[in-house]
Amino acid sequence: MDNIRIEISGGVRRITLNRPQSLNAITPDMHDELEAAFNQFAANADEFVCVVTGEGRAFCAGTDLKAVVASGGHRSYPDHGYAGIVERFDCPKPIIAAVNGLALGGGFELALACDLILASDEASFGLPEPLVGAVALGGGVHRLAREIGQKQALGMILTSRRVPATEGLRLGFVNEVVPASELDTAVTRWCAEILAASPMSIRASKEMVYRGLNEPSLAAALSSQEAYPAYQAWRASDDAREGPRAFAEKRKPVWQGK
Known part of the structure; x- marks a missing residue:
């Protein structure tokens, strides 16, 4: 792949956005590469965690506007949406964003689409789309409001304000700095x-x-959970039997992931 780097070790897939000269801004080709990389992770039975990070001083500065202009302003995203992840609702494996620097616009949306955000103290986050006459359409406005609350989210969104990692931790969308x-x-x-x-x-x-x-309520969530695919897969799995057996035998469990 030309725009990202992939490393796999010990059950962990690491995807590095690799356009440091452009602050890892995302081009049309990069969308397709990320879609393929996440598809591979989702399908590979020997990969259990995915980490996404950026090369250089930025995590991702969002959309490469120069590339958009060069393409005539036409944008098309892969099946799972922006960066191959913002509409990826069918992958139960955990995905971690390791935010090493700037995470702006679509870059922030990519991070928010991950399950966990670990941030360098040099990282910063923001949705500056309105400053260039755009709107954060990659789930940023929706995820941020759900994760940190309406007023705090609107405070960031309506001002296009960039916040440091420590404030992201305080607001609740960062797990650790x-x-x-x-x-x-x-x-x-x-x-x-x-x-x-x-x-x-x-x-x-x-x-x-x-x-x-x-679900509409806690009661509905509890009554519906047995129908969820990953729940059913767990109930029928070797792992579900191995855990209690290992505990009874006072040994470390040997997980099969199946």
């Missing part, structure tokens, strides 16, 4: 903690959170 030199270490730690658990349990848990929030 670490010094820039420690970001990779923090990512490795979070991945290790996730990988210590049953992959089937992790997938069922993620799906239950997202689908449960779309």
Whole structure:
């Protein structure tokens, strides 16, 4: 791939946006590459966690407007939407954004579409689309309002204000902020903690959170959860039997992810 770099090790897929000269701004070709990379992750039974980060001093500055103008202003996104992820509602595996620098516009939307955001203390976030006569159509306005509340989200959206990682942590859309030199270490730690658990349990848990929030009430979420695909896969899995067996035998479980 020309615009991203992929590394796979120990059940973790790492996708690095690799256009540092353009602050990793996303081009039409890059959308397609990200779609393919996330599709591969979703389909590969030996990959359990995905990490997305950026090369250089930016995570992603959003859409490459020069590329849009060069294409005549026409935009078309892949099946799973902007960056191959903002409409990816069918992947129960966890995806982590490791935000190393600027995450603006579509770059912020890409990060918000991930399940966790780990940020360098040099990172900053914002939806500046109105400043160039645009609107954050990649889910940013919807996800931000759901994650941090209406008033706080509108405060960022209507002013196009850029906030530092520490404020993102306070507002609640960032999980952890670490010094820039420690970001990779923090990512490795979070991945290790996730990988210590049953992959089937992790997938069922993620799906239950997202689908449960779309139910009309807590009671409805509890009554509906047994019909969720990842829940059913977990109930029928080897992992669901291995966990209690390992506990009874006082040994470390050997997860199969199936």
